[in-house]
Amino acid sequence: MTPLDQMLLWFELYSLQERYISVLDNDQLEAWPELFTADGHYEIVPKENADAGLPMGIIYCNNQGMMRDRILSTREANLYEPQTYRHLVSGLIITPADQGMVKMSANYVVIRTNQEGDSIIYQAGRYEDQVINTAEGWRYRSKRAIYDTLRVPTLMAIPV
Amino acid sequence: MTPLDQMLLWFELYSLQERYISVLDNDQLEAWPELFTADGHYEIVPKENADAGLPMGIIYCNNQGMMRDRILSTREANLYEPQTYRHLVSGLIITPADQGMVKMSANYVVIRTNQEGDSIIYQAGRYEDQVINTAEGWRYRSKRAIYDTLRVPTLMAIPV
Amino acid sequence: MTPLDQMLLWFELYSLQERYISVLDNDQLEAWPELFTADGHYEIVPKENADAGLPMGIIYCNNQGMMRDRILSTREANLYEPQTYRHLVSGLIITPADQGMVKMSANYVVIRTNQEGDSIIYQAGRYEDQVINTAEGWRYRSKRAIYDTLRVPTLMAIPV
Numbered sequence: 001m002t003p004l005d006q007m008l009l010w011f012e013l014y015s016l017q018e019r020y021i022s023v024l025d026n027d028q029l030e031a032w033p034e035l036f037t038a039d040g041h042y043e044i045v046p047k048e049n050a051d052a053g054l055p056m057g058i059i060y061c062n063n064q065g066m067m068r069d070r071i072l073s074t075r076e077a078n079l080y081e082p083q084t085y086r087h088l089v090s091g092l093i094i095t096p097a098d099q100g101m102v103k104m105s106a107n108y109v110v111i112r113t114n115q116e117g118d119s120i121i122y123q124a125g126r127y128e129d130q131v132i133n134t135a136e137g138w139r140y141r142s143k144r145a146i147y148d149t150l151r152v153p154t155l156m157a158i159p160v
Numbered sequence: 161m162t163p164l165d166q167m168l169l170w171f172e173l174y175s176l177q178e179r180y181i182s183v184l185d186n187d188q189l190e191a192w193p194e195l196f197t198a199d200g201h202y203e204i205v206p207k208e209n210a211d212a213g214l215p216m217g218i219i220y221c222n223n224q225g226m227m228r229d230r231i232l233s234t235r236e237a238n239l240y241e242p243q244t245y246r247h248l249v250s251g252l253i254i255t256p257a258d259q260g261m262v263k264m265s266a267n268y269v270v271i272r273t274n275q276e277g278d279s280i281i282y283q284a285g286r287y288e289d290q291v292i293n294t295a296e297g298w299r300y301r302s303k304r305a306i307y308d309t310l311r312v313p314t315l316m317a318i319p320v
Numbered sequence: 321m322t323p324l325d326q327m328l329l330w331f332e333l334y335s336l337q338e339r340y341i342s343v344l345d346n347d348q349l350e351a352w353p354e355l356f357t358a359d360g361h362y363e364i365v366p367k368e369n370a371d372a373g374l375p376m377g378i379i380y381c382n383n384q385g386m387m388r389d390r391i392l393s394t395r396e397a398n399l400y401e402p403q404t405y406r407h408l409v410s411g412l413i414i415t416p417a418d419q420g421m422v423k424m425s426a427n428y429v430v431i432r433t434n435q436e437g438d439s440i441i442y443q444a445g446r447y448e449d450q451v452i453n454t455a456e457g458w459r460y461r462s463k464r465a466i467y468d469t470l471r472v473p474t475l476m477a478i479p480v
Contacts (some may be wrong), residue, residue, distance in 0.1 A: 150437025277470025
């Protein structure tokens with residue numbers, strides 16, 4: 001690839017990541033599953049499990065339908081305390097792999113503000129993603145949020 | 161627009177945002193009003209007001225002259241405790257609108273370090289901006305900092 | 321330079337910065353010295369010293385060999401408590417200088433998670449870098465991490 005082609009590829013994948021953050025942080029949760037392929041996987045997993053090769057995450061969706069159900073029940077149940085997330089992302093590394101698939105990894109930190117207006121570091125970690133180009137543009141085939149922080153409740157309503 | 165043109169537009173607007181952060185965090189406050197048009201607006205507003213459609217912000221400048229006055233009085237009065245800001249920004253979304261105006265939104269988090277060297281999450285929120293291209297390059301016609309965090313004193317000397 | 325050339329230069333330097341963050345945060349410490357030139361400098365210095373023109377930093381490596389030694393002793397001594405860093409960077413400003421050298425500055429914030437899973441703001445500050453283009457690509461000839469936060473222990477095993 002020429003430097004220009006590399007930059008154009010980077011820009012498309014970076015834009016996907018920026019959009020991912022934006023829909024989660026601005027109450028557009030219904031747009032979240034649409035950033036995945038129909039057979040896309042989503043997982044939140046503690047770093048110690050990921051480092052040990054244990055695939056057990058605390059949240060696991062193995063297709064887009066499960067993601068839509070998750071958002072639907074979040075909206076209906078309305079169990080969670082009102083809160084606002086602000087994702088910050090840095091250190092994006094892109095590695096082209098086989099059959100048009102591209103691997104991405106990046107640091108993320110989520111700042112959460114509760115109803116009282118207190119802002120805390122809610123979760124730090126890294127994303128490990130696999131993306132492919134579809135007729136609708138680049139989509140996640142797999143996204144893993146591997147978190148360092150233990151301040152993560154098992155009942156998490158909003159994806160990270 | 162071709163993908164290349166989209167990327168070039170993104171780069172110009174992203175660079176404006178990086179420069180905005182840089183002047184605030186590196187004691188170049190006099191350069192801050194110059195990033196706005198002469199009739200530019202600047203506002204800091206709590207999220208609950210913004211969500212409710214209430215326009216009342218805690219800081220409001222409705223032209224570049226008011227911004228210059230603000231910086232001048234900050235420098236002269238010197239009332240505020242010495243502190244350092246570090247802005248972090250992610251999730252930039254660009255939406256072209258009418259008459260050459262472009263809308264931008266992004267997450268921001270400001271880390272503040274006081275004279276004792278304590279660093280805290282000072283403010284998390286999102287920017288909602290309107291920018292236009294001028295003879296001097298892209299400038300803010302309107303910039304709103306909509307904050308989630310309530311740890312925001314009413315007397316804020318430095319813009320966010 | 322044309323806008324496209326400016327963006328291509330930016331992309332190369334931005335990618336160097338993203339890679340710098342990535343190797344530190346993902347336990348690839350041996351790759352860290354390779355991002356510098358053989359005669360590269362690395363320094364961590366408190367903001368008050370930098371502002372006063374005092375060159376005294378708390379860590380100083382004045383060539384790549386010293387950096388490799390530092391990483392080697394970190395690995396062997398294994399004195400430090402297991403911890404994970406997540407660097408966040410924003411506000412990158414690029415300024416071409418003489419003889420092909422380019423100056424870079426950016427905000428950084430490091431979130432550290434200890435073995436108990438607590439995530440804190442470990443260090444906020446700014447990078448001031450000098451980079452040059454080599455046969456292997458852009459490399460740091462000098463990198464200064466100028467920190468605002470006083471919560472910085474004098475025994476720091478991992479570079480920032």
